[in-house]
Amino acid sequence: MRTVPTVYEVARHARVSTATVSRVLSGNDRVRPEYRERVFAAVAELGYVPSGAARDLAARRAGVLGLCFPDLVGDQDIESDAMFWYDEIIRGMERAARRRGYALLIAACHDTDDVDLVTTVAGRCDGLVVLARTVPAPVLERIAGRIPVVMLAGPRTPDEVARVVDHLVVANRAGAFEVTGHLLDVHGYTDVWFIAGPDSPDSAARFEGYQAALTERGLPVAPRPHAISDFTTAGGRRAVAQLLSDGHRPRALVCANDQTALGALTALAGAGLRVPQDVAVTGFDGIQLGQHVRPALTTVAQPMRQLGEKAVSMLEERLADSALASRLIEMPVRVDIRDSCGCSAVP
Amino acid sequence: MRTVPTVYEVARHARVSTATVSRVLSGNDRVRPEYRERVFAAVAELGYVPSGAARDLAARRAGVLGLCFPDLVGDQDIESDAMFWYDEIIRGMERAARRRGYALLIAACHDTDDVDLVTTVAGRCDGLVVLARTVPAPVLERIAGRIPVVMLAGPRTPDEVARVVDHLVVANRAGAFEVTGHLLDVHGYTDVWFIAGPDSPDSAARFEGYQAALTERGLPVAPRPHAISDFTTAGGRRAVAQLLSDGHRPRALVCANDQTALGALTALAGAGLRVPQDVAVTGFDGIQLGQHVRPALTTVAQPMRQLGEKAVSMLEERLADSALASRLIEMPVRVDIRDSCGCSAVP
DNA sequence: CTCCGCCGTGTACGCGCTTACTGTATGCGC
DNA sequence: GCGCATACAGTAAGCGCGTACACGGCGGAG
Numbered sequence: 001m002r003t004v005p006t007v008y009e010v011a012r013h014a015r016v017s018t019a020t021v022s023r024v025l026s027g028n029d030r031v032r033p034e035y036r037e038r039v040f041a042a043v044a045e046l047g048y049v050p051s052g053a054a055r056d057l058a059a060r061r062a063g064v065l066g067l068c069f070p071d072l073v074g075d076q077d078i079e080s081d082a083m084f085w086y087d088e089i090i091r092g093m094e095r096a097a098r099r100r101g102y103a104l105l106i107a108a109c110h111d112t113d114d115v116d117l118v119t120t121v122a123g124r125c126d127g128l129v130v131l132a133r134t135v136p137a138p139v140l141e142r143i144a145g146r147i148p149v150v151m152l153a154g155p156r157t158p159d160e161v162a163r164v165v166d167h168l169v170v171a172n173r174a175g176a177f178e179v180t181g182h183l184l185d186v187h188g189y190t191d192v193w194f195i196a197g198p199d200s201p202d203s204a205a206r207f208e209g210y211q212a213a214l215t216e217r218g219l220p221v222a223p224r225p226h227a228i229s230d231f232t233t234a235g236g237r238r239a240v241a242q243l244l245s246d247g248h249r250p251r252a253l254v255c256a257n258d259q260t261a262l263g264a265l266t267a268l269a270g271a272g273l274r275v276p277q278d279v280a281v282t283g284f285d286g287i288q289l290g291q292h293v294r295p296a297l298t299t300v301a302q303p304m305r306q307l308g309e310k311a312v313s314m315l316e317e318r319l320a321d322s323a324l325a326s327r328l329i330e331m332p333v334r335v336d337i338r339d340s341c342g343c344s345a346v347p
Numbered sequence: 348m349r350t351v352p353t354v355y356e357v358a359r360h361a362r363v364s365t366a367t368v369s370r371v372l373s374g375n376d377r378v379r380p381e382y383r384e385r386v387f388a389a390v391a392e393l394g395y396v397p398s399g400a401a402r403d404l405a406a407r408r409a410g411v412l413g414l415c416f417p418d419l420v421g422d423q424d425i426e427s428d429a430m431f432w433y434d435e436i437i438r439g440m441e442r443a444a445r446r447r448g449y450a451l452l453i454a455a456c457h458d459t460d461d462v463d464l465v466t467t468v469a470g471r472c473d474g475l476v477v478l479a480r481t482v483p484a485p486v487l488e489r490i491a492g493r494i495p496v497v498m499l500a501g502p503r504t505p506d507e508v509a510r511v512v513d514h515l516v517v518a519n520r521a522g523a524f525e526v527t528g529h530l531l532d533v534h535g536y537t538d539v540w541f542i543a544g545p546d547s548p549d550s551a552a553r554f555e556g557y558q559a560a561l562t563e564r565g566l567p568v569a570p571r572p573h574a575i576s577d578f579t580t581a582g583g584r585r586a587v588a589q590l591l592s593d594g595h596r597p598r599a600l601v602c603a604n605d606q607t608a609l610g611a612l613t614a615l616a617g618a619g620l621r622v623p624q625d626v627a628v629t630g631f632d633g634i635q636l637g638q639h640v641r642p643a644l645t646t647v648a649q650p651m652r653q654l655g656e657k658a659v660s661m662l663e664e665r666l667a668d669s670a671l672a673s674r675l676i677e678m679p680v681r682v683d684i685r686d687s688c689g690c691s692a693v694p
Numbered sequence: 695c696t697c698c699g700c701c702g703t704g705t706a707c708g709c710g711c712t713t714a715c716t717g718t719a720t721g722c723g724c
Numbered sequence: 725g726c727g728c729a730t731a732c733a734g735t736a737a738g739c740g741c742g743t744a745c746a747c748g749g750c751g752g753a754g
Contacts (some may be wrong), residue, residue: 030457052470
C-alpha cells in the first residue's frame with residue numbers, strides 16, 4: 001500500500017511550508033490566495049486526509065463528544081427488544097453535537113467492567129455525557145479531572161462525584177406524581193400498583209412520586225414496589241405475568257418506564273385481560289413505540305431532544321469555563337394521555 | 348484547574364520509566380509485579396487518564412470505528428418522525444464494534460457539505476462505514492486511501508470508488524420481487540403500484556424487483572414509479588395523499604421503505620380507505636415500528652444486526668490485509684408477511 | 695532616503711504516548 | 725569461575741500536526 005501522505009508531503013508538493021498548509025486547512029488565516037490554491041491542489045492530488053490523532057495532540061482539542069450508555073440488552077438477541085430510551089438520546093445528542101461541529105463517540109458500558117472502553121472514549125473526546133449507572137464512580141471522577149462530564153439521569157453517586165460532574169435529570173418524581181394522580185382522580189382507580197425498574201435513582205424517584213400521589217389523597221401506600229422489572233420489555237412481561245399468576249388483579253399499573261409497560265401490555269393480553277377496561281397501564285419515557293401500540297400508551301414523556309441539546313450546551317459551558325461549580329439541572333416532563341389509562345384519545 | 352497528569356508524572360510517581368508505565372497499561376508485557384502495582388497505584392492516585400490522541404499517534408491505531416449516516420431528518424423537528432432504518436444500524440454496529448473492543452464514532456452527513464465533519468470522523472478512526480449517499484465520491488476515495496471503507500446500501504458510485512471501497516448491500520431486487528409476487532399471486536391483486544424513495548440505488552433496485560415481478564407474470568409494467576417520496580413518513584403521506592386526491596385508487600402499494608409505507612397508511616386512513624380491505628400496503632426495511640402499527644406492516648426485513656456485524660468484520664479483514672481486492676457482498680432479506688398486505692397474521 | 699510597522703511566511707519545538715533498541719542483572723551450562 | 729542466554733528496565737526517537745517566534749519585504753511617515 002502506498003504510504004499515507006502527511007503535511008510534509010503536501011507542503012513540499014505545494015512548495016510552501018507546513019505552517020502554511022496548516023493555516024490553509026484550518027481555514028481562517030491570511031494566506032496569499034496563490035499559495036492557498038496550491039495547497040488545495042496538492043491536497044487533492046495526494047489524497048491527503050489529516051491525522052485526527054496528530055491534530056488533537058497538537059491542538060489539544062478533538063472536536064468529538066462522548067456518550068456512554070448502558071448496555072441493557074446485554075447478550076440477548078439485539079432484535080428482541082424495541083428501541084430504548086437511550087436510542088433516542090443518542091439521536092438527540094448526535095444532532096446537538098453536529099450542530100456545533102462535533103462528532104459523537106459512543107459506547108455502551110456496564111457499571112462493572114469495560115473500563116478500557118470507557119477510557120478509550122474518555123481519552124478521545126472534549127467532553128463526555130454518561131447515562132447513569134454506566135461508569136463506576138471512581139472512574140468517573142478521574143475522567144472528570146480531565147474533561148467536563150455531564151451525567152444524565154442520575155444522581156445516585158457519592159458526593160465526591162457530584163462535586164465534579166454536572167447532572168441533568170428529568171422531573172421523575174413530579175411526572176410520576178402527576179400520572180398517578182390522573183389515574184386516581186380522573187379514572188377513580190384506587191387499586192393502583194407500581195412496577196419498578198432495576199435499582200436505579202430514576203426508578204426510585206418515580207416510585208416516590210407515585211407514593212406521594214397516594215399519600216396526598218389519604219390512600220394506603222405500598223412501602224415498596226409491587227414488582228420489579230429491569231427496564232426491558234421482557235422484564236416487564238415477566239414481572240406482571242408473575243403478579244397475575246399469583247392471583248393479583250390491580251386496577252391499574254404505573255410502570256417505571258415504557259418498555260416495562262409494553263411488557264405489561266403483553267402479559268395482560270396473555271392473561272385475557274383487557275387494557276384499559278380491566279387493567280389500566282401507564283409508562284414513563286415517551287418512546288415512539290408507545291404511540292403505536294394498541295392501546296396507545298399513556299406515559300410521561302421526557303424531552304429527548306432538549307436533553308441532548310442541554311447536555312451538549314452544559315459541556316460547552318464547562319469547556320469555556322472550567323472553574324464553573326457543578327450543577328444539577330432538572331428538565332420538565334409532560335404527561336401524554338393516550339388510551340392505556342382509560343381515556344380514549346381523540347387526536 | 349490542576350494540570351492533567353501525563354505518563355511522565357505517573358512514571359516519576361511510580362519510580363519507573365515511561366516505557367514501563369506504557370507496558371503496564373497496555374497489559375500484556377512482562378513487568379515485575381512489584382512495578383506493576385506501583386504503576387497502578389500511581390495511576391489511581393494521580394487520576395491519570397491517558398490521552399487518546401497521543402496514544403493513537405504513537406501506536407497508529409485508534410480503537411475507533413466510524414459511521415456516517417444520512418441526515419434524513421434535516422432541520423425538521425427531530426421528534427416528528429419515527430426512528431429510521433439507520434438508527435437500528437447504529438445500534439447494530441455499536442454492538443458489533445464493542446464486541447471487538449472498538450468504540451463507535453458517528454456523524455450524520457449530507458452528500459453535499461459537511462466535508463469537515465467527515466474529515467473529523469475519518470481522521471480519527473481505524474475504519475469507516477458510510478451509508479450510501481452521505482459522502483461525495485471524491486472525498487470517499489481520498490479517505491479510502493487512508494483507512495478501510497465499507498459502503499452500506501450502495502453502490503451508486505463511479506467505478507473508481509468501487510475499486511477502493513467494499514460494498515455491503517441487501518437483496519433489494521429479490522426482496523421487492525418476492526413481496527410484489529406475494530401481492531400478485533396470493534392476493535390476486537393486479538393493480539399494484541410502486542411508491543419510490545428519493546433518487547437512490549436502493550429505491551431503484553427495489554423498483555426493478557417490483558417491475559420484474561409484474562413482467563414475469565405478463566402484467567403491464569409502469570416505466571417509472573407511480574409516486575416519489577423521500578424515505579420519510581411525511582414524504583410517504585404526502586405522496587400517497589396526492590395520488591388519492593388525483594383520483595387514483597390502486598389496489599396495492601409497494602413502498603420503497605417502511606417509513607414511506609407508514610406515511611401511506613396515514614394518508615389512506617385520512618382518505619377513509621381501509622388497509623388492507625381497500626388498499627394493501629407493503630414496506631421495506633423491517634423497522635420495529637412496523638410490527639406495532641395497525642394493521643401490522645408486511646415488509647421486507649433487512650438483517651440489521653448481521654449488517655452491522657458484517658460491516659465490522661469486513662473492516663477488520665481489510666485492516667489485517669490492506670491488499671485485499673474490493674468486494675461486493677449481498678445479504679439476504681426476509682419477507683415478513685403481516686396484516687397490511689391482506690393476510691391476517693396469526694402469530 | 696531612512697526607520698518603523700505590519701503582513702505573510704518559514705523554522706522548529708513540543709503535544710503525550712509507543713516501541714525499537716540498548717543496557718544490566720540473573721541464571722544456566724560447561 | 726566464565727561465557728552466554730534470558731528477562732526486564734530504561735533511553736530516546738519518532739508519530740503528524742499546530743503554532744510561537746523569527747524573519748524578510750514592503751508601504752507610509754518623517
